[in-house]
Amino acid sequence: MKNNWKIETQAVQGAYEAGNAEARVLPLYQSTTYRYDTCEELASVFDLEQDTPMYTRLANPTTDAFEKKIAMMEGGVGALATSSGMAATSIAVLNILKSGDHILAASTIYGGSFTLFTTTFKDLGIEVTMFDPDIEKDEIIKLAKPNTKLIFGETIGNPLVNILDFEKFAAVAKELDIPFMVDNTFATPVLCKPLELGANIVIHSTSKYIDGHASCLGGIIVDGGNFNWDNGKFPCLVEPDESYHGVSYVKNFGASAFIVKARANVMRNMGMTPSPFNSYLTNLGCETLHLRMERHCENAMKMAEYLKNHEMCSWVKYPGLEDDKYHNLAKKYLPKGVSGVLTFGVKGGRDAGRKFINALKMVALVTHVSDVRSCVLQPASTTHRQLSDEELISCGVSPDMIRFSVGIENVDDIIADFEQAFECAK
Ligand SMILES: Cc1ncc(COP(=O)(O)O)c(C=O)c1O
Known part of the structure; x- marks a missing residue:
């Protein structure tokens, strides 16, 4: 039912639900860890068989409710909150790309993201071609290489306030059979829902309008669940992850493969977790978005x-x-x-x-x-x-x-x- 609510209702009532005599407002779980009755039960959490928290780097009930709310508002299958917007972009990209891969990105993206792409990712062996997002579709296609794995743009560019041509970017992504990732920070899901316009992954700096009060740095990644990762280009999502008992994210988690891997693999290994207090405040801010x-x-x-x-x-x-x-x-x-x-x-x-x-x-x-x-x-x-x-x-x-x-x-x-x-x- 909640997925059919209007966005205003989702912002206010989304995700968290109080049981009988429980807190009406999403509680703050300011805890790094969680107690289990038996070794067997905790082992099943480690095996990703049971979806309950065991350590706040990977999951926390306050953060979890906030993630579910944003996933609902964007129309995605799942979300992962991060310590900042830059962390969201980093995790989202590193979740699917590695040394030797290539990104096509709009040159008008936020300066911090531009630098992340052109220096840090470059140092990691990930190549990027920045292009004027106003050029024709065929010209963008010409910039693609056999190792191109991603096209990236911003709904409203910071600071140029240029608007992304979703139809064109989605068409390029389709033709190249690569995911289309969008930074939707300035628009928020209230003004624009990129997943309904052909995007596959949405990221936000929640430090901006979603928090809205300039009190919390944060980011979030939303998985549209609408890209076929089993197309030969993303073995990291299909082949067994030896660091996770040989799990295949696509086989085991289907449409949620991307977001499960982002949490179980990249977030687990690199951190960049939001503090539960920031999730609490950001969720509160989001209620009036x-x-x-x-x-x-x-x-x-x-x-x-x-x-x-x-x-x-x-x-x-x-x-x-x-x-x-x-x-x-x-x-x-x-x-x-x-x-x-x-x-x-x-x-x-x-x-x-x-x-x-x-x-x-x-x-x-x-x-x-x-x-x-x-x-x-x-x-x-x-x-x-x-x-x-x-x-x-x-x-x-x-x-x-x-x-x-x-x-x-x-x-x-x-x-x-x-x-x-x-x-x-x-
Ligand atoms: C559009 C956009 N994306 C990402 C970021 C990075 O977010 P953060 O500052 O939360 O790391 C910013 C920050 O200004 C931004 O404006």
Whole structure:
């Protein structure tokens, strides 16, 4: 029944169910370990025959309920929560790829993921080809190699706020018979469900909207259960895992093979587990996700229109605006709204932008996006400060760009703060 609930109900009531006289709210199991009556019973847990927790690195009841809620909201067969969004991407990729494999990835993905792919994975022998996600399908196919095992994109790019063409990426994945992995952080399952649009694996940095309060770092991987791993390209999911009593994930766990392996193999061996307290808080935050996303989108649309008409603003990018390059894709894939993140430039360039940010009183300068409080960042002077102006432009980050994450305050107060800051930037 819960799988048929509307997303709002899933966010509030999903997964955890209180028994008679039990806590109404998902309890926090702040415990590393679990007691068993007999050696035989604990052995069956180790053999993956019994789905109960034995050690929090692998499973914890608080985290488990949160995982089930997100899996339900995304429409997947299972989920694995991680200590951060970067951990989610790392585990998801390392679960299926090894040295000698190749990834096709959109060049507009979050900078941290870009660096993970182009340095850490490269050092591990996993090769990546970054491509402009707006090129034609046939051009993407031409970039594929016999060892290509994955195509990766972001629903809404950070910080370019470009929208992923799901149909095109899913078609490439189908033609190459490889999985399609999507970072759905900015959209959340409230605004977009990638598994319904041809994706196979979804990841999130839950540090952003899912927690929503900038209090917990976290990530999650959701398995769509909709990819045939037994196609000759992923022996790690089909052949016996000698480190796990010779289990074949595909044979033993069918549609859940990917997510079972991610937990039993990669998470077991590498850690990157969330603390139960973070799962507790993130689940609590998630209970209001649908309401927050509505207000984030509404406020962002108003701020985009305000900025578009402001004499001190030289440009604004927000796919909700009718003349935005990605408006049609946004209408197609994100009809409920395109999140609270937008970018704009202040007339006078980088220096004027810096003055504007320094003058803000309520909207804060922080290295974060997507929480209830409005915040800004100038990539050229912070996250991208090592790049020259030419390099900034080549990766789509203009020197005057301000990334603006619109919160859920009263929009009039955000505008009042911007007005006085624009005055100071003149
Ligand atoms: C789209 C996206 N994916 C992944 C990450 C990484 O997440 P975390 O900071 O939780 O490791 C971020 C962080 O900003 C992000 O914006």
